[in-house]
Amino acid sequence: MTEKDPGLTRRLLLRAPAVGVAAAGVAVLSNPPAASAQAGPSMAYDVTTWVHSTNAAITCFTDIGALINDIIADIKKRQPNQSSKPGAVIYIPPGDYPLKTRVTVDVSYLTIRGDGHGFTSSSIRYNAGDTSAWHEIWPGGSRIRVENTDGKSEAFLVSRSGDPRLSSVVFDNFCLDGISFTPNQNSYANGKVGIRVDTANDAFRVERMGFVYLERALIIRDADALSVHGNFIAECGNCVELIGSGQASKVTDNHVGAGYIGYSIFAEGHQGLLIAGNNIFPRGKSLVHLRNTSRSSITGNRLHGFYPGMLDSDGVNKENLISGNHFRREPEPWAPMQPYDNGKDDLYGVMHLCGDGNMVTGNLFAYDVAPAKIKPSGAKPTMILVATGSNNHVSNNSVASNVAANAVVLDASTRGTKVIDSATASQFVTYATDYAFRATP
Template sequence: MSTVYDVTTWTVPGNPAVTCWTDVGAVINSIIAAVKAGQPDQNSKPGAVIYLPPGDYPLKTRVEVDVSYLTIKGSGHGFTSSSIRYNSGDTSSWWEIWPGGSRIRVQNTDGRAEAFRVARTGNPRLSSVVFENFCLDGVGFTPDQNSYRNGKVGILVDTANDAFRIERMGFVYLERALVVRDADALSVSDNFIAECGNCVELIGSGQASKVTDNLIGAGYVGYSLFAEGHEGLLVTANNIFPRGKSAIQFRNTNRSSITANRLHGFYPGMITFEGLNKENLVSGNHLRREAEPWGPMQPYGNGRDDLFGVIQLRGDNNLVTGNLIAWYVDPAKITPAGATPTMILVASGASNVIATNHVVANVGVKTVVLDATTTGTRVLDSGTAAQFQAYTGSYAFRATP
């Protein structure tokens, strides 16, 4: 019995009128039911591959994934900018205007928010589910194409999981692209996730996971990458585009690394820690902060002012070192008006180290600011004495020579 299923050749038992061209969600659910029926032996469940050849597939019914060792894959992530299309007016002369490749149009006329929900109770937890090389397209935001709101979720992993992989995918125009709860050894790698309200959300808890080598860019309403309750998360070599409320946001996350990323942002708070975060490394990142240059998006923002910090740190024993912050904003666009912008704000916590960071700016800035509740912070070679400000007496400071 074959364990490779092609959605274009699958017939739904008892309902041949349902095809991948009418509802690919119903077809994939039918295939998963067949996989479970064909692999009932507890000792032998090799799983299966569900293949989406290049094409446009409407998804009207949420896919329910409740089996391990399942790969859902296509042959092309098919991403193209929907924001440029919707803000361009006349596209009649364009070569193409919609995402391509193996593209699923998330319509969800069943009233469910998610295109794919991955969940199973009992033991063991789901393992080794793979989403690979196809496009999840939310089609449009309503009623405002620049709102990043449509209630649609690309993939929701809703129960504890182990060794999942999301690779070479395309996500566009979804309110929430990828949401993974309670992940262990998750790999999110080499994806194109942009023009979504939130791009990657790692919620609940997690350990020993990685978000690497992605091209990511959320809208002003949400996060390009959000992680909470994680231990040992590796965030490396991502190219993160502007407009996310935060490029990277950690909440109560410990012993994790944000390293060697290129971050471009139009708003304060590009890297933000909230809650209590311990023993994290923020190193070797290139942060470029500018003002929004594109007319259609200039009315929007993330609600933070320039005293918030390009990096805002909260927690204990974190190390922020070797980062380059390149800050260029027209003085007339600084908020509050007349303020001296903050590059790194240590907002709370004890025994943090800020060392050998380099700031390039078109105006006078405070490279490091310590709030009053901080204790034992060491600030080394990260700005001149005039660029450093402390509202606490509990610190050590060595100015950049």
């Protein structure tokens, strides 16, 4: 083992739950000594050994939310020096933990870390009937059951007023399980939120997490240099919501799939956002939705959807690159979910584009819907609808369809759109008068 062994701290933490310096300046705390005037070494707290400061009956097995709030209070007490606040790690070992009280995170440099995202499909279980012979039926790993008996909707609220904004908060490798969508397990609605970041923030990371059966999994407002990477976020009403504004952030290499009521990935007011390498699966009402988001890249994603508007937009979205994505559009195959859809018909477009100066290039649209399931009846489905805006560039896109389809449609309000090698003459429809078109040979 070398001094750079990345597993060292975790292994020592697991072996040494009592107070003491484990290694490399990392203290593992259960019952710490009195706070000093100066911040000491960075501290790692284990929720299974921490004793609540005012009520020993509160443990991670009775209310992990109240316990983590007590730990955060201890972090603030131990690091009062404005110039030396290194933060801390809160460690959640594998296990099942009820969260009855919302956690409020109002310190920077805090990592909350588990040892297993624990994702498994709850929708399959709830629609399966008899599960008595199954090996397991609930999510696992470091699993937090979001119960919230305190009247709050969030498991974690990240919020702080004043300056500077919160920085470098990390949620890593544990599971947030909303448990149930009672009384209708296919409703995607229970009022529960996994993580809500409600004030401006910098360099946050949400990585290797599992989110399941939450009405809203992850909501982040006014983000700068955010990383949402390598998570399993599915069977939630909404999965990733980037709201307000943001810049230089990324949503990458995630497995994502919202319910028919919401968004898989939603971005509002963002600049320089990278959405790349995600495997986005049904059945969100849109898989990627842009609202007033500009100079961003949506590249190299695999998108599989059951409804039109797989990539949707509204407002004015400028100078975005939408490139190298694979769109797979099919009808809902699973009987329990066939009564539901997103309310849009096939003339809306697999991609619905609003804005100026965007480039849509090198994407593959694979459309496979039985004629009887196309809406409105007898219509030719639309792959790319340029709905509003000027000077958009659509080039070198490919369509594979089981029915005759319109590859590109321009609405009357559009101006200066260039459509190059993305549709044959019979696959191109324009209601605009200002455009350029070169047919696919």
